[in-house]
Amino acid sequence: MSDPAPFHPLTPGTQPEYDTPSYGSTAKRHPQAALIAVPTTLTEANGPRFSPLHFPALADLSVTAGRPALGERIIVEGRVSDEDGRPVANTMVEIWQANAAGRYDHPGDQHDAPLDPNFHGEGRVFTDAEGRYRFVTIKPGAYPWRNHPNAWRPNHIHFSLFGSGFAQRLITQMYFPGDPLLELDPIYHAIADRAARERLISRFDVALTQPEWALGYRFDIVLRGRGATPMENT
């Protein structure tokens, strides 16, 4: 039996640290002991496969029961590939977000902004054979949080991806270009490497924009790669 090809180690500085003092909620929730490195085994090299039969796609968040949500309609499109440049095909992409007023349809969100009965904020799409995904939603609003005085989260859409191996699990947030709150946001700035941070900012794309209908934003995602095809031990 051949050993699975190991995933590339993560590039230093391109991922946030668990212990990020500027983000207060990390204080009691980060491990203090050193993490133990496990080599890539079948456990990490394999991962769940989600069939659209059991996990139906929900690609248009902007309409609920035929009624349009309030806010600026947008198209979000991108490509999921791995660090070796290979497309990640047929993989599930989960998204969730606040409404246009900056309020989540969630009992824990007590922000004094209106709920929208026509916007829930959950989406799920699958990439095609070239790793492309696309969904339609409304642009989420900014909202206050209590991390520091007058703290506001920049507009963002949450993303969850699985890839083909459990070690590729990715939970991230997509931001919007030109948002003045980004420079003030400790979650965004938890990523030390500037280029890695800026890759979380989607790009406005007039070619993706549909006239008279919706603005287009492009957001490409890279999952961990694992180098060459595994060698067969014979």
Next chain:
Amino acid sequence: MPAATANQTIGPYWHLIEHAEWADLTRFGANGEVITVTGCVRDGDGAPVADAAIEIWQADPPVDAAFPGFGRARCDAEGRFRFRTLKPGPVAGRGNAWQAPHLALALHARGVLKPLFSRLYFAGDPRNESDPLLSAITDPARRETLLAHEIGAGHWHLDIRLQGAGETVFLTV
């Protein structure tokens, strides 16, 4: 190619993508030894982590139409989570090694900026003694943090501590 996209916290409102039935990995009609897996997640102060998402993934039994191998559960106000799944068997390790039966764990929460990975093993399984990961943890108290105990017939329980006394062994995968 650029490096892998950076993680960001799942935040406190991830329940918008929660589907309670995902915590039952037997819901598509899987056959095998059904077990219940429960636990409680606490922070560095011992306070319950009420907004965490716990995910389990198992390479055994192999995934098929009846068994997704993956589940996700919320923590409740007391930090407790619960899954129903099939008891895994051993899984091939690297080289000629075998890994003892285990579940892979990923924990996501507000205040956790990238997934926290760990594993759940089954206390009392003789194969634990030769498991490569468990064998590499020399401190018995640290090793114990990965061992679920059978607290009722087919009911395995593992507490997770994010920080401090009894801190769970977390992994770089």
